[in-house]
Amino acid sequence: MNEPEGGHVDPADAALLDRLRPLVEEDDPVPPAVTAAAKAASTWRRIDEELAELGELADLTGDSLSLAAGVRGGATRLLTYEAGDLTVEIEVSTDDDRIRILGQVVPAGALLVRVEQPAQAVEVGSDELGRFRATGLSAGPTRLSLTPPGGAPVRTQWTLL
Template sequence: MNDDELMAEVRDAFGVLDPVPENVLAAARASIAWRAPAATLAELTHDRAGRPAAGVRGGAARTLTFTCPGSTVEIEVSPDGRHREITGRLVPSAAALVQVRHRDLPEGGVTARAEPAGLFCLPRVPAGLVSLTFRLDDGTSIVTSWIRL
């Protein structure tokens, strides 16, 4: 028995005695799909939780700013039950396809179109870890860092 055969036997034994849970395998596969290697990463530079206005129902909006060389993404996150509504803008203004990346969403699950003025709205985004991808009309992409909503 050579080393490759021995390792195959060990792998088979672990597969029977202590298999990897299916949800762990699904998360690992999904993490590879989350990559956007050619995109510019916009890092979180400002996070301010708002206070609800007097007499206004609902929770307070949270304001977040992400920056990367040459661009800024400003968003406001408002609670909507188990979901969140994200409104925002790209600075400088640019038209783009905006996509939410979330563990519980299929690719392309929540998308919106940023108008030429850079404004966009993403309703019904599930709570949890989220990243936004912006595919600009000029062919470039911007991806925000992951945040918990």
């Protein structure tokens, strides 16, 4: 049912629909092939974008962090996303309860990097070596959108940072 603007349904209509729903579902259920086709069709919403999948994840803490990176402080996570020929490597660390991302795009090149979170988005550019930095981020679900000049964006999966 299409809800009216504002998302409010008259209580009498809602009660009637609740009584009718089991009858329709029982007598004329949606065929599984239709449900599968509807789900598959939703993937076409962003056909011009490519999804970079998480390929590797490493947590460095305590002594292993000091040995691996020569850094003092809390935990650091290293994540690698891959999409076709593009690889994005990021180091995620915490500074005073804020998240900092240091990244590298391979192959190297200048592109727009958009760090997206539910409450905010931060745009930074990578340099000619593919390096970028985003600071002052909140902990929570995060994804990156990488757009080369004149090209289609590549987005990472949502990852909890």
